[in-house]
Amino acid sequence: MSSQPPIPLTQLLQAWSAGDGRALEAVLRDSHAQLQRMAAERLRRSGPLTLTASDVLQEALVGMLERPMSLKDRAHFFAVMSLKMRAVVVDHARARAADKRGGGALQMTYTDSAAGNAQDVFDLLALDQALQQLAASDPRGSEILHLTYFAGLTQIEIAELLGLSLRTVEREMRFLRAWLQDAMRHG
DSSP states (O other), X not given: OOOOOOOOHHHHHHHHHTTOHHHXXXXXXXXXXXXXXXXXXXXXXXOSOSOOHHHHHHHHHHHHHHSOOOOOSHHHHHHHHHHHHHHHHHHHHHHHHHHSGGGOOOEEEEEXXXXXXXXXXXXXXXXXXXXXXXXXXXXXXHHHHHHHHTSOOOHHHHHHHHTOOHHHHHHHHHHHHHHHHHHHHHO
């Protein structure tokens, strides 16, 4: 009995978009470890929250299933899931901040994996607002920052996911880090 090679994630996503429910099961099985890692990284960078990586992943999946969309490929799937995870964490942070009298800011430490050094501590909600502002003028830049700080991807992973050269991502990150620091300072 010969086993068939695994079906690439992009083909499974296309089958799911065409209505094949079994394809969704295969997508989730094949991508679960990566999605769980993304959720764990998101929480690690978000400071003290009462969520687990499994909670974030489950809520993100529910959000995606509530509003199905046609997913072009593997990169599109992971970008959408990363955005859904971001929404879960930000919504949770907003709820926690609303529960605290005086607004008690929820803090987040972000690091640049390629540089390996810790940066300043930023308010998670302010970071989300800055990324929304950037998305209006520089969608790709916003996506690069989102994938860095909310999905926890390295510059190499971002370059692969977005189909860019590593050099392009590195160059944009230099500008984007400066833009983000300025936005957070004057936000």
